[in-house]
């Protein structure tokens with residue numbers, strides 16, 4: 001059973017038994033994580049909360065939520081599996097991930113003062129709403145544009161030039177640490193530079209969830225203040241919308257906020273780790289809204305881009321890091337740009353504190369400490385060499401025209417691996433194999449692909465060669 005599916009079914013039943021405030025605060029704000037099978041035929045649904053008081057409430061013995069949960073889970077599992085299961089909740093507090101930005105919740109300058117519901121005029125009803133300032137370093141001119149992000153970069157610039165016109169919303173999606181937030185905030189910084197009075201708001205999805213739950217807790221005036229603050233933005237930027245998954249009540253409010261902003265032709269920019277239709281637990285109406293503007297993907301930077309990012313950083317900070325040090329770091333760190341910057345900052349730190357020039361050896365020892373190893377580039381000649389040694393044939397055999405099985409199979413395997421492990425094109429591979437035609441390479445690759453599925457010995461041989469190549 002999938003934890004999100006189970007939690008959604010339980011929530012559906014809990015919603016009928018709980019008032020609106022309790023539902024939004026104690027139920028809808030939880031995130032399902034995993035299902036654990038217990039020895040006594042029961043299961044535990046693990047959930048997390050970003051609010052310590054919510055987790056405490058669930059952990060209190062005899063609390064009303066756990067009792068209702070168990071009953072609702074019986075109903076939910078019966079409708080999902082045809083038989084009821086005893087499901088226990090386990091709610092753990094997870095400290096909210098701090099944003100990199102300076103949060104300044106006390107600043108109410110952009111909000112109208114509204115009295116709180118408890119009549120205490122010193123507490124402003126909108127004071128609790130997150131105010132995040134933009135990182136001044138996240139600008140278009142500090143972002144290295146390359147094949148992996150060019151489309152996102154161009155559309156982001158178009159949005160910054162003419163917000164609320166054509167690409168609304170702009171959704172930037174891709175893996176962690178690849179520059180989504182940087183590009184999104186570049187739009188905000190560019191808009192503010194041109195129009196300082198524009199109402200630009202950057203928040204994480206977590207901020208939105210926290211603000212909305214807090215507004216509900218405080219009462220109708222705070223809820224009004226929340227709506228006024230969010231719905232009156234000229235440019236709303238929301239980071240990591242995948243965290244809306246499975247949170248119905250919050251999705252409903254997000255949907256209304258989204259509609260209010262786009263109705264006024266104001267701009268929304270979103271980031272996500274995947275396309276909305278691939279986010280489980282995101283309502284269809286949000287999936288279609290998020291996809292109605294432009295969705296731009298950012299992928300992992302290749303080696304030349306990684307070098308360019310580090311070079312750019314070194315130049316911007318006047319650091320004079322030698323090229324061979326930059327090459328060493330860029331070759332070893334291929335996970336994402338955040339990791340790349342992490343290693344770079346360590347190297348710079350070492351250089352500043354030891355007041356010595358940084359060398360490739362320094363970079364290597366830092367890389368090793370941080371568990372990054374330089375990847376050996378796999379080339380077609382390296383593959384030929386490894387395959388020839390493995391099958392005890394010569395490189396000339398692989399490049400020649402002999403048709404006996406002892407030679408043909410290793411040759412086809414070498415071509416198959418060249419296709420899989422290098423960026424070389426079919427004609428380039430053909431040329432390296434003694435000037436063969438690209439159709440020969442294609443045919444060999446297809447033949448091995450087919451045979452691997454049926455022949456266990458061949459599968460093992462290819463696996464062993466792959467391991468030797470990665471040593």
Ligand SMILES: Nc1ncnc2c1ncn2[C@@H]1O[C@H](COP(=O)(O)OP(=O)(O)OP(=O)(O)O)[C@@H](O)[C@H]1O
Nearest residue numbers: 142143144175176177178179180181182309337338
């Ligand atoms: N193309 C690039 N040029 C310059 N800096 C970059 C580039 N891509 C990423 N960075 C830098 O890498 C770091 C991580 O980028 P960012 O926080 O924007 O990633 P993200 O995709 O939003 O990650 P997450 O999904 O974890 O929030 C930032 O310091 C950012 O400035």
